[in-house]
Amino acid sequence: MKEFEYLKPDTIEETISILSQHGEKAQILNGGTDLIVGMRDKIIQPEYLVDIKAIPQLNRIIYSKQDGLNIGSTVTLNEISDSKVVQTHYPILAEACKTVGSYQVRNRATLVGNICNASPAADTAPPLLVLDAKVNIIGPTGEKIIPINQFFTGVKKNILKKGEIVNSVTVPLIKDKWTGVYIKQSRRKDVDLATVGVAVVCVRDEIRIALGAVAPIPVRIFKTEELLKGKLIDELLLEKAGESAITEVSPISDVRSSKEYRVEIVKVLIRRAILQVKRRYSA
Amino acid sequence: MKHKISFTINGDVKEIEIEPNKTLLKMLREDLDLTGTKEGCGAGECGACTVLVDNKPVNSCLMLAVEVDGKEILTIEGISDGTNLDPIQESFLKHNAIQCGYCTPGMVMSAKALLNRNSHPTEEDVKEALSGNLCRCTGYQRIVDAVLDSAKKGGKK
Numbered sequence: 231m232k233e234f235e236y237l238k239p240d241t242i243e244e245t246i247s248i249l250s251q252h253g254e255k256a257q258i259l260n261g262g263t264d265l266i267v268g269m270r271d272k273i274i275q276p277e278y279l280v281d282i283k284a285i286p287q288l289n290r291i292i293y294s295k296q297d298g299l300n301i302g303s304t305v306t307l308n309e310i311s312d313s314k315v316v317q318t319h320y321p322i323l324a325e326a327c328k329t330v331g332s333y334q335v336r337n338r339a340t341l342v343g344n345i346c347n348a349s350p351a352a353d354t355a356p357p358l359l360v361l362d363a364k365v366n367i368i369g370p371t372g373e374k375i376i377p378i379n380q381f382f383t384g385v386k387k388n389i390l391k392k393g394e395i396v397n398s399v400t401v402p403l404i405k406d407k408w409t410g411v412y413i414k415q416s417r418r419k420d421v422d423l424a425t426v427g428v429a430v431v432c433v434r435d436e437i438r439i440a441l442g443a444v445a446p447i448p449v450r451i452f453k454t455e456e457l458l459k460g461k462l463i464d465e466l467l468l469e470k471a472g473e474s475a476i477t478e479v480s481p482i483s484d485v486r487s488s489k490e491y492r493v494e495i496v497k498v499l500i501r502r503a504i505l506q507v508k509r510r511y512s513a
Numbered sequence: 514m515k516h517k518i519s520f521t522i523n524g525d526v527k528e529i530e531i532e533p534n535k536t537l538l539k540m541l542r543e544d545l546d547l548t549g550t551k552e553g554c555g556a557g558e559c560g561a562c563t564v565l566v567d568n569k570p571v572n573s574c575l576m577l578a579v580e581v582d583g584k585e586i587l588t589i590e591g592i593s594d595g596t597n598l599d600p601i602q603e604s605f606l607k608h609n610a611i612q613c614g615y616c617t618p619g620m621v622m623s624a625k626a627l628l629n630r631n632s633h634p635t636e637e638d639v640k641e642a643l644s645g646n647l648c649r650c651t652g653y654q655r656i657v658d659a660v661l662d663s664a665k666k667g668g669k670k
Contacts, residue, residue, distance in 0.1 A: 235514065263557055263575050267555075267557065333644065
């Protein structure tokens with residue numbers, strides 16, 4: 231690992247000032263489970279490493295009936311999946327957090343780190359997309375709120391500009407009854423990346439669908455959602471939804487799977503996920 | 514530039530100066546001579562380097578040493594008193610849950626963390642808790658048996 235300077239600010243203001251000053255030479259250290267591997271392999275070689283884990287207000291999960299759920303950027307995946315509030319109000323998110331890496335990794339890795347790393351296969355991204363999550367960003371020019379579906383800009387790329395950090399993610403309250411599911415297809419059950427990830431939420435007459443690992447970024451498939459809206463779900467419609475879904479993605483072949491397999495499994499998983507949320511919805 | 518950090522390691526308070534580009538795993542093995550913690554993949558996939566930081570199992574290859582400032586670390590060396598093994602270790606011996614032994618310290622630490630948070634785990638709980646620890650010899654069953662047996666005896670030998 232190349233040498234670097236380690237900084238541990240305890241305020242957001244100080245963090246922004248360090249990041250603004252050093253630009254691309256600086257890198258945020260959160261859980262570090264992706265970053266440290268990248269640094270070991272010399273793919274990422276920061277000159278300044280800014281550890282944000284000493285900033286108290288980033289380490290909170292807040293829930294209110296008005297604003298929904300707010301997850302601070304240093305909250306770990308295990309803290310989220312163990313949170314009673316998350317289990318009760320957003321079980322799909324607790325489920326998805328548990329599919330990342332291993333128990334040890336989840337004691338370090340964070341949800342905000344997972345989305346900032348911006349892997350197309352990020353397991354927390356599809357659930358956040360179907361929940362219409364908002365990303366709270368703070369930087370030299372102040373605060374802004376970005377819908378999660380505008381946050382990812384390419385493979386391992388996000389919308390953050392120089393000096394900006396994500397301080398939390400907000401998952402709005404869904405007032406009507408709803409159910410959701412995240413299904414991760416991978417080669418082995420744990421410590422693997424998603425070959426394909428599918429999140430589906432059923433609310434009112436709407437079915438929302440997001441997919442991971444089948445495009446340069448995690449995506450909502452709005453055309454397919456439109457096709458399903460207000461309709462009675464039967465075999466024919468499920469088949470149509472699968473065919474429509476594959477027109478909205480652009481999977482590639484890699485070590486985990488061929489492109490052809492991904493196309494087939496998207497159809498299978500969409501069918502499975504829709505039937506599951508419908509079953510949970512009527513239960 | 515070296516950083517001065519202090520932490521508790523296996524019950525002892527330690528203060529050392531450390532380079533920021535050193536992982537916790539490297540510090541344990543090279544600076545503190547605690548070579549019971551093993552390096553397998555070095556990328557958070559195999560769990561051989563599992564230690565407990567503030568009672569939680571983590572991959573020590575995925576943490577920088579500077580990050581443990583003010584924290585409490587428990588390694589495989591810290592769970593026995595030098596003469597008597599931890600009940601989990603005894604159970605591993607009894608069930609022949611070891612072949613080459615390389616994964617064993619990590620397995621034991623993950624099992625230790627599980628029994629700390631859940632004293633009556635099911636077989637499924639054990640498998641889930643150990644899913645981040647790879648073993649290429651035993652086929653896992655004997656390891657799972659050893660942990661379940663240890664839990665049944667309530668931490669006694």
